[in-house]
Amino acid sequence: xxxxxxxxxxxxxxxxxxxxxxxxxxxxxxxxxxxxxxxxxxxxxxxxxxxxxxxxxxxxxxxxxxxxxxxxxxxxxxxxxxxxxxxxxxxxxxxxxxxxxxxxxxxxxxxxxxxxxxxxxxxxxxxxxxxxxxxxxxxxxxxxxxxxxxxxxxxxxxxxxxxxxxxxxxxxxxxxxxxxxxxxxxxxxxxxxxxxxxxxxxxxxxxxxxxxxxx
Amino acid sequence: xxxxxxxxxxxxxxxxxxxxxxxxxxxxxxxxxxxxxxxxxxxxxxxxxxxxxxxxxxxxxxxxxxxxxxxxxxxxxxxxxxxxxxxxxxxxxxxxxxxxxxxxxxxxxxxxxxxxxxxxxxxxxxxxxxxxxxxxxxxxxxxxxxxxxxxxxxxxxxxxxxxxxxxxxxxxxxxxxxxxxxxxxxxxxxxxxxxxxxxxxxxxxxxxxxxxxxx
Amino acid sequence: xxxxxxxxxxxxxxxxxxxxxxxxxxxxxxxxxxxxxxxxxxxxxxxxxxxxxxxxxxxxxxxxxxxxxxxxxxxxxxxxxxxxxxxxxxxxxxxxxxxxxxxxxxxxxxxxxxxxxxxxxxxxxxxxxxxxxxxxxxxxxxxxxxxxxxxxxxxxxxxxxxxxxxxxxxxxxxxxxxxxxxxxxxxxxxxxxxxxxxxxxxxxxxxxxxxxxxx
Amino acid sequence: xxxxxxxxxxxxxxxxxxxxxxxxxxxxxxxxxxxxxxxxxxxxxxxxxxxxxxxxxxxxxxxxxxxxxxxxxxxxxxxxxxxxxxxxxxxxxxxxxxxxxxxxxxxxxxxxxxxxxxxxxxxxxxxxxxxxxxxxxxxxxxxxxxxxxxxxxxxxxxxxxxxxxxxxxxxxxxxxxxxxxxxxxxxxxxxxxxxxxxxxxxxxxxxxxxxxxxx
Numbered sequence: 001x002x003x004x005x006x007x008x009x010x011x012x013x014x015x016x017x018x019x020x021x022x023x024x025x026x027x028x029x030x031x032x033x034x035x036x037x038x039x040x041x042x043x044x045x046x047x048x049x050x051x052x053x054x055x056x057x058x059x060x061x062x063x064x065x066x067x068x069x070x071x072x073x074x075x076x077x078x079x080x081x082x083x084x085x086x087x088x089x090x091x092x093x094x095x096x097x098x099x100x101x102x103x104x105x106x107x108x109x110x111x112x113x114x115x116x117x118x119x120x121x122x123x124x125x126x127x128x129x130x131x132x133x134x135x136x137x138x139x140x141x142x143x144x145x146x147x148x149x150x151x152x153x154x155x156x157x158x159x160x161x162x163x164x165x166x167x168x169x170x171x172x173x174x175x176x177x178x179x180x181x182x183x184x185x186x187x188x189x190x191x192x193x194x195x196x197x198x199x200x201x202x203x204x205x206x207x208x209x210x211x212x213x214x215x
Numbered sequence: 216x217x218x219x220x221x222x223x224x225x226x227x228x229x230x231x232x233x234x235x236x237x238x239x240x241x242x243x244x245x246x247x248x249x250x251x252x253x254x255x256x257x258x259x260x261x262x263x264x265x266x267x268x269x270x271x272x273x274x275x276x277x278x279x280x281x282x283x284x285x286x287x288x289x290x291x292x293x294x295x296x297x298x299x300x301x302x303x304x305x306x307x308x309x310x311x312x313x314x315x316x317x318x319x320x321x322x323x324x325x326x327x328x329x330x331x332x333x334x335x336x337x338x339x340x341x342x343x344x345x346x347x348x349x350x351x352x353x354x355x356x357x358x359x360x361x362x363x364x365x366x367x368x369x370x371x372x373x374x375x376x377x378x379x380x381x382x383x384x385x386x387x388x389x390x391x392x393x394x395x396x397x398x399x400x401x402x403x404x405x406x407x408x409x410x411x412x413x414x415x416x417x418x419x420x421x422x423x424x425x426x427x428x429x430x
Numbered sequence: 431x432x433x434x435x436x437x438x439x440x441x442x443x444x445x446x447x448x449x450x451x452x453x454x455x456x457x458x459x460x461x462x463x464x465x466x467x468x469x470x471x472x473x474x475x476x477x478x479x480x481x482x483x484x485x486x487x488x489x490x491x492x493x494x495x496x497x498x499x500x501x502x503x504x505x506x507x508x509x510x511x512x513x514x515x516x517x518x519x520x521x522x523x524x525x526x527x528x529x530x531x532x533x534x535x536x537x538x539x540x541x542x543x544x545x546x547x548x549x550x551x552x553x554x555x556x557x558x559x560x561x562x563x564x565x566x567x568x569x570x571x572x573x574x575x576x577x578x579x580x581x582x583x584x585x586x587x588x589x590x591x592x593x594x595x596x597x598x599x600x601x602x603x604x605x606x607x608x609x610x611x612x613x614x615x616x617x618x619x620x621x622x623x624x625x626x627x628x629x630x631x632x633x634x635x636x637x638x639x640x641x642x643x644x645x
Numbered sequence: 646x647x648x649x650x651x652x653x654x655x656x657x658x659x660x661x662x663x664x665x666x667x668x669x670x671x672x673x674x675x676x677x678x679x680x681x682x683x684x685x686x687x688x689x690x691x692x693x694x695x696x697x698x699x700x701x702x703x704x705x706x707x708x709x710x711x712x713x714x715x716x717x718x719x720x721x722x723x724x725x726x727x728x729x730x731x732x733x734x735x736x737x738x739x740x741x742x743x744x745x746x747x748x749x750x751x752x753x754x755x756x757x758x759x760x761x762x763x764x765x766x767x768x769x770x771x772x773x774x775x776x777x778x779x780x781x782x783x784x785x786x787x788x789x790x791x792x793x794x795x796x797x798x799x800x801x802x803x804x805x806x807x808x809x810x811x812x813x814x815x816x817x818x819x820x821x822x823x824x825x826x827x828x829x830x831x832x833x834x835x836x837x838x839x840x841x842x843x844x845x846x847x848x849x850x851x852x853x854x855x856x857x858x859x860x
Contacts, residue, residue, distance in 0.1 A: 027344040027410035049405070102341060104416055111424065125791055125822035126747065129672040135821070136793060146340055148351055176350070177340035190694070195672035201749055208424070209756065209853070242559040242625035264620070317556060319631055326639065361555055363566060391565070392555035423639070457774040457840035479835070532771060534846055541854065576770055578781060606780070607770035638854070 020051035129195035235266035344410035450481035559625035665696035774840035
């Protein structure tokens with residue numbers, strides 16, 4: 001294993017602890033992935049307490065098809081159900097790191113799209129934290145429907161990644177569920193994750209106040 | 216004392232610190248229990264600051280009747296009033312670890328059942344964090360009335376544990392008070408505790424917004 | 431200095447750090463006092479960042495009249511303006527430790543008494559965290575008006591401490607300002623501080639929801 | 646480098662970590678500056694994760710014109726876009742330390758000025774945390790419009806700093822964006838930062854409740 005992969009594993013572990021502190025990966029939900037050696041993708045195991053994952057507990061998968069290249073020594077660990085989703089974002093958007101959040105703010109932001117397929121975000125400086133987006137832009141964030149199993153989200157996700165309305169988005173909200181957020185590397189995925197969660201909280205807080213203003 | 220019990224005591228101490236940080240066991244309220252050697256139940260003392268409990272300060276009780284097997288060396292410590300409740304969950308649901316939360320979110324979720332005996336939770340992926348529950352299920356969480364003393368909750372709790380409507384629930388809300396949440400072992404009790412607190416916050420936040428939508 | 435006073439100073443320092451983390455003593459506001467040797471009262475200095483106070487930076491005052499017995503070595507430090515208030519609580523209620531909170535939740539709870547002189551708290555198990563109070567009691571918490579300087583609160587505070595309606599209260603809210611909360615020793619003051627902040631948050635959250643229910 | 650500048654750099658690094666924990670500088674947004682040797686201004690680099698800045702990564706600029714005196718060894722670092730804004734506050738208000746916050750509470754407080762150019766804050770003890778302000782004062786906080794790039798804020802900022810209505814203010818809200826907050830030294834800037842964020846949260850929470858009271 002290269003030094004680069006070793007420090008990526010340590011960074012993923014550190015970020016999971018911080019995301020847990022904020023309530024984004026509680027109850028064993030959520031997850032993270034990042035670049036492994038030789039074009040592979042590091043993938044957290046499923047069903048474990050995410051804030052306690054150790055650097056040696058990641059799987060390495062081939063983003064072309066999600067097949068497992070290396071598995072952690074502990075035979076009880078299974079790869080995250082996010083596998084197919086993460087690999088899709090890697091292939092379709094050239095992402096090298098994908099975060100899966102179970103934040104309540106993502107769920108509440110998704111509720112705003114009850115009759116549509118997206119949330120429109122505007123009038124926020126924080127939009128500039130998304131690569132290529134300016135603070136005068138109206139940023140359209142796709143919202144897809146939840147499915148009984150995570151892998152079944154692939155079809156919907158594939159469609160919104162192809163939809164030109166969402167070309168500038170680095171995130172997808174899954175209604176009633178959370179969000180997938182990605183970036184070019186782990187640092188950009190971290191920045192996008194913080195930025196999108198700020199945007200989720202902002203649109204929910206502003207919608208509440210707008211309702212009060214226009215009774 | 217076995218190594219297993221020793222590490223269980225350390226884990227309970229660590230979890231109490233984390234629950235305190237989140238406001239779930241403040242003001243000496245709330246508590247936790249877990250498996251001791253020989254089928255016993257570790258029980259936190261009452262009236263102490265929960266985030267400061269030490270591994271050697273737990274009582275061991277017999278879950279069959281709540282009788283004390285071993286007491287901590289400090290003679291000023293008394294077993295938690297949750298004793299009878301915890302033992303009931305152990306006997307009726309084969310729980311091996313029970314958490315008692317004093318979170319405000321549990322109280323506010325209980326308020327939603329003002330005219331009934333339960334809260335219905337649906338349309339949330341986080342439901343899958345409860346063993347045996349899917350995200351298409353409507354999960355019924357029982358809400359019982361508060362009593363002057365904790366031990367007096369036993370009758371009501373016994374009834375809801377027998378109620379087939381609540382067979383899939385690993386938690387009971389006590390109105391105006393908090394919640395009891397359990398699992399097969401400490402790890403499952405921890406996961407269920409995080410999941411149910413997320414669900415409490417989600418149903419309260421969604422109810423607030425639903426009211427705004429339908430004036 | 432006795433070992434008891436030394437450990438009290440360390441505990442006060444530790445509690446200030448935790449209160450700061452929760453937003454109860456931000457912007458150099460708020461404070462804490464506790465028992466010194468020989469019946470004295472340890473008093474934090476004014477105008478300093480409360481989370482950074484060191485054990486040797488407390489003043490010792492005589493609770494009979496607030497006169498300074500010992501001052502910290504640093505000549506730039508001045509005793510907290512809470513001095514007169516803290517000493518009053520010590521004399522009138524036999525408190526041995528008093529906390530002054532600048533929490534927003536205390537301000538918002540005080541707003542609920544806009545047309546009266548108290549907040550009535552009921553239907554909460556957490557009331558049992560206040561010495562002598564049961565969960566069936568309606569607990570009346572006095573709210574006094576703010577004054578330009580803290581010392582000017584003494585007259586109003588003196589009146590409410592004599593008011594039999596508030597005999598069971600271990601706290602006073604100062605409208606637009608915060609709260610004074612006390613106990614028999616530092617541990618009881620800590621417990622009461624956590625309990626009252628929970629109660630502040632609960633009455634504000636419930637009032638919000640009650641309004642929604644009865645339009 | 647003097648010991649004073651070295652400890653200032655360490656303090657700025659520590660404050661950024663704390664501001665990050667509170668959500669005031671997330672997603673690489675926000676920043677901080679403080680006094681360097683020889684009248685210079687320490688300036689954080691742009692586009693980096695603010696909670697991870699190291700003491701040696703600050704630029705030193707001349708507050709007279711924002712020109713760079715010294716740059717960090719890492720050639721990939723560029724000075725913060727706040728440069729022109731920070732220098733303006735230093736020149737116009739004799740500030741020696743300026744904080745730039747991306748807090749959601751600042752954005753929501755700015756929303757309250759939708760039809761005007763300021764927010765009026767009154768009836769809060771915390772106002773005394775601002776140098777020269779009393780708790781009976783009505784404190785006017787200017788709100789300026791956001792611009793595509795941070796440097797373009799200079800004209801508006803220059804006008805409000807000259808406006809006698811805002812002479813007692815140590816902060817400016819940038820609508821949809823955040824706030825600039827300053828002080829005589831880093832400690833005063835820290836105190837003002839905590840005080841203004843409390844005030845942001847208070848005016849938003851009170852406005853919400855006032856609306857409910859007067860339908």
